[in-house]
Amino acid sequence: MRVDTERLSLRPISVQDLETTHAYAADPENTKYMMFLPNESLAETEEWLRASEAMWESPAPHHLEFAILLEGRHIGSVTLYPDDGNRMELGWILHRDFWGRGYALEAARAAIDYARERLGARGFYAQCDSENEPSYRLMERLGMRRVSCVGGRKNRSMGDKERMELTYEMKID
Numbered sequence: 001m002r003v004d005t006e007r008l009s010l011r012p013i014s015v016q017d018l019e020t021t022h023a024y025a026a027d028p029e030n031t032k033y034m035m036f037l038p039n040e041s042l043a044e045t046e047e048w049l050r051a052s053e054a055m056w057e058s059p060a061p062h063h064l065e066f067a068i069l070l071e072g073r074h075i076g077s078v079t080l081y082p083d084d085g086n087r088m089e090l091g092w093i094l095h096r097d098f099w100g101r102g103y104a105l106e107a108a109r110a111a112i113d114y115a116r117e118r119l120g121a122r123g124f125y126a127q128c129d130s131e132n133e134p135s136y137r138l139m140e141r142l143g144m145r146r147v148s149c150v151g152g153r154k155n156r157s158m159g160d161k162e163r164m165e166l167t168y169e170m171k172i173d
Contacts, residue, residue, distance in 0.1 A: 001056075003066070005110045008103060010066035012056045013077055015049045017067050018042070020074040024095040032157050033129035034093070068094065068107045078107040080115050087123040088115050092138075105138055112142070116172060123171045129153060130164035144168035 003010040013021070022045040024030045031037035039045045055061040061082065068076040076094035083089060090111060092104045115121035124142075128135035130149060139146075146168050153165035 003110050003114050005106050007070065008106055008110070009069040009072075010078065010107060010110055010114075011069065012053065013049060013065045013067040014053045015046060017074050018046055018049060020095075021045055021049060021067075021077070024076060024093060027096065028157055030093070030096045033132040033135070034157070037093075038157060066107070066111060068092075068103065070098065070103065075103065076107070078104075078111045080111055080119075080121075082119070083125075086121055087125070088119070088121045090124050090126045092135075099134065105141055108138065108142055121172070123169065125167060125169035127165055127167045130166050136166050136168065139166075139168035142170065144170040 001012060022039065022042055025037055025039045025045050025048075028038050039048070052063065052065040055063055055065070063079050063081045065077050065079040067074050068078060075098045076092065078092045079090070081089035081091070090108060092108055094104050112121075112124060115124070124144070125147075126135075126139050126144060128139070130136075136146070146166060148167045149164055150167075151162055151164055153163040154160065
């Protein structure tokens with residue numbers, strides 16, 4: 001299974017992506033606004049990849065994670081998290097060497113199209129740290145609107161420090 005865009009290809013992420021995934025998932029600068037990252041070891045990254053690979057075979061997956069490929073090079077991932085059957089949470093991460101070029105937006109749009117066409121999704125939401133301006137601007141460019149800003153978010157790299165979390169959503173008729 002593969003989804004192609006103008007510049008990118010998306011395919012199910014797998015253990016073959018271990019080194020390239022770990023390069024962005026373990027980088028503190030790359031993950032400073034992420035709740036469950038940075039990964040602390042190669043083994044932790046491998047465990048996530050094995051679980052993600054298995055989800056593609058599951059009749060009721062917890063998540064579907066795509067590797068984002070640029071000219072065949074793995075540069076990040078975009079993930080769909082099924083919610084209530086017709087709604088999905090959307091997440092993304094790119095290696096910081098590829099920030100600011102529109103790749104996350106292009107990959108997120110492709111994931112939304114995939115979820116609409118193949119999974120019947122009719123709504124999407126995404127969340128981010130309130131200081132992660134590139135992420136919330138991306139949500140706005142996707143056509144999502146902000147529905148909440150609440151406290152209580154804890155990002156792994158910040159220990160027990162609580163942050164504000166933004167939630168954006170969009171419905172598709």
